[in-house]
Amino acid sequence: MSLRNNRLAAWAALALGLSAAALALIFFVAPNDADQGFSQRIFYFHVPIALTAYGCFFVGAWKAFRHLWKGDPTADLESYVAIHQGVIFGVLTLATGSIWAKISWGHWWLWSEKQLTLFLVLFLFYSAYFMLRFSVDDGPQRANLSAVYALFGVVLIPISFLAIRLAQNYIHPVVFTRHGPAFHGTILWTFCVSLAAMLALAATLYRIELTGKRLDSRLRELRELLA
Amino acid sequence: MTYAADVAALARKDLLLELRARETLPAMALFVLSALTVFHFALPATSSDLAAKGLLWVAIVFTALVGLQRAFVVEREHGVIDGLVLAPCDRSAIWLGKALAVLGFLAAVEVIALPAYSIFFSPVDGPTIAAVALADLGICAVGTFVAATAASSRTRELVLPLLFLPLVIPVVIGGVGASVAGGSARYLGFLALYDAVFAIICWASFEYVVTE
Numbered sequence: 283m284s285l286r287n288n289r290l291a292a293w294a295a296l297a298l299g300l301s302a303a304a305l306a307l308i309f310f311v312a313p314n315d316a317d318q319g320f321s322q323r324i325f326y327f328h329v330p331i332a333l334t335a336y337g338c339f340f341v342g343a344w345k346a347f348r349h350l351w352k353g354d355p356t357a358d359l360e361s362y363v364a365i366h367q368g369v370i371f372g373v374l375t376l377a378t379g380s381i382w383a384k385i386s387w388g389h390w391w392l393w394s395e396k397q398l399t400l401f402l403v404l405f406l407f408y409s410a411y412f413m414l415r416f417s418v419d420d421g422p423q424r425a426n427l428s429a430v431y432a433l434f435g436v437v438l439i440p441i442s443f444l445a446i447r448l449a450q451n452y453i454h455p456v457v458f459t460r461h462g463p464a465f466h467g468t469i470l471w472t473f474c475v476s477l478a479a480m481l482a483l484a485a486t487l488y489r490i491e492l493t494g495k496r497l498d499s500r501l502r503e504l505r506e507l508l509a
Numbered sequence: 510m511t512y513a514a515d516v517a518a519l520a521r522k523d524l525l526l527e528l529r530a531r532e533t534l535p536a537m538a539l540f541v542l543s544a545l546t547v548f549h550f551a552l553p554a555t556s557s558d559l560a561a562k563g564l565l566w567v568a569i570v571f572t573a574l575v576g577l578q579r580a581f582v583v584e585r586e587h588g589v590i591d592g593l594v595l596a597p598c599d600r601s602a603i604w605l606g607k608a609l610a611v612l613g614f615l616a617a618v619e620v621i622a623l624p625a626y627s628i629f630f631s632p633v634d635g636p637t638i639a640a641v642a643l644a645d646l647g648i649c650a651v652g653t654f655v656a657a658t659a660a661s662s663r664t665r666e667l668v669l670p671l672l673f674l675p676l677v678i679p680v681v682i683g684g685v686g687a688s689v690a691g692g693s694a695r696y697l698g699f700l701a702l703y704d705a706v707f708a709i710i711c712w713a714s715f716e717y718v719v720t721e
Contacts, residue, residue: 350717407675414672417664426717427658431672437710438676441703445679448699449686 290493293486300479307472321385326472328378330480331371332397336439338368338484339404343436346429358425359499361432362415363491367484369408375401396446403442407435515598519606524613526583533579534614541572541622545629561630562637562688566681568622569615569641570648574670576614577652580607581660590660594719604715608653615645636697640687643700644680647707651676654711657718679703 308326315322345361348354379398384390393399411431418424527533548564584590593603619641627633652673659669680703686696 350714403675403678406671410668410671410675413664413668414658414662417662417668419663422721423661426721427661430714430717431658433714434676434710437706438679441679441706444699444702445682448696449682 290486290489293482293489297479297482297486300475300482304472304476304479307468307475312468312472318386321382324378324382324385326476328375328382329473330477331378332375332401333477334480334484335368335371335375335401335404337481338364338371338488339408339435339439341488342368342432346432349425349429350433358428359495360492361429363488363495365408365411365432365435366491367488369405369412370487371480371484372401372405372408376405396443399446400439400443403446404435404439407438411435512599512602515602516605516609519593519602520609520613523607523610527610527614533576534617536579537572537576537614537618538621540575541568541618542625544568544571545622545625549629558631559689561626563685565626565630565633565637565688566644566684568626569619569644569684570674570677570681572618572622573611573615573645573648573652574673576611576618577656577673578666578669580611580653580656585660585665590719600716600719601712603719604653604657604711607657608649608711611653612645612649615649619645634688636693637688639697640684640693640700643697643704644684646704647680647700648677650704650708650711654715654718657715661718676707 304326308323312323312326314320342361342364345354345357345364349357349361376398379395379401380390383392383395383398391398411428414431415424415428418427545564545568548561548568552560552564581590584593590603594600623633623638623641655672655676656669659665659672662668680700683696683700683703687693687700690696
């Protein structure tokens with residue numbers, strides 16, 4: 283238990299250190315954008331948060347796959363917690379994207395912005411995941427249904443992306459092209475540190491929630507034994 | 510019995526039940542006509558035909574939803590699903606049989622809906638019909654799968670639209686694109702891709718939905 287606590291503390295310290303470094307880089311080191319000025323700095327929050335959300339969804343699907351394939355008894359809860367974190371970061375993506383859209387283009391919401399629309403679809407999809415999960419009694423069936431639905435999610439992401447791309451024009455700035463990232467030097471460094479900070483933060487939150495949920499279920503088992 | 514015979518028997522069971530009870534099909538047909546009538550009044554007189562084309566897709570998706578709500582009612586109320594799971598056939602045959610039956614219902618309703626749409630709004634062209642046919646496959650594959658998922662939960666009818674609609678947003682995009690945009694081939698190709706991808710994962714993972 284103490285080892286696990288230490289690991290959690292290490293993750294938390296890492297997340298804190300990286301976040302501090304990222305904030306310092308974002309506000310004091312990174313140059314002002316020639317076109318958008320100071321407000322472009324929201325990029326260092328918005329994009330790492332979005333990538334972290336994708337990461338969480340993929341971890342959730344991977345754990346779901348492990349549950350279905352290997353019958354790993356801890357995988358169901360881990361998949362649920364990862365998707366929960368993914369939805370939290372997804373909501374943050376929608377919020378930061380919306381703010382950025384308002385500043386850059388003068389509207390809170392633009393359907394022509396592919397990534398935002400995709401995140402809206404994913405938000406709806408994964409919110410339904412919770413509706414489904416909480417309307418099935420705890421047990422193997424709930425684990426199976428949740429796992430299968432989580433796997434649908436990673437198939438839906440590329441399919442939806444393709445669909446939204448087919449449907450729309452190209453107003454959203456593309457920073458990663460096939461020829462590598464379209465920025466260099468300080469900007470790239472700041473972005474990488476921000477991304478690492480977000481990932482560490484997500485990993486810490488994931489561990490905290492997982493520990494809490496496991497304690498919760500152990501407590502319930504003990505209560506049932508005593509009752 | 511071979512796999513195909515299992516699937517055919519299961520689909521035949523649903524179609525036979527519908528022929529005797531006549532519950533789902535008339536409801537779906539009436540629903541789609543009511544929806545088209547509502548859409549007529551929802552659209553301002555000056556709106557274009559393109560807006561109406563979009564609403565055709567709304568009508569199709571929600572009509573499919575009406576049918577899907579009923580898809581697993583018999584299985585659930587009379588405990589048929591337990592019998593089917595115990596039967597010595599591949600579990601994915603249950604999904605395929607049911608999806609084919611739902612596809613039959615949806616296609617039958619569209620035989621009424623598309624002419625009704627061309628009378629009420631504007632004539633439907635070839636690409637639209639092709640898109641509807643391709644979309645039906647995806648809608649029925651995914652819809653049957655989530656209907657079975659929803660049937661295992663406590664909040665059945667409530668959770669089904671929430672599971673179904675985000676999954677069929679790509680179908681709506683592909684369908685509307687094929688109906689209204691020039692160069693419908695890429696949208697039809699996309700619909701075919703959607704059908705193939707989701708049919709495969711539904712087929713492969715259905716077993717986990719009905720077993721514990």
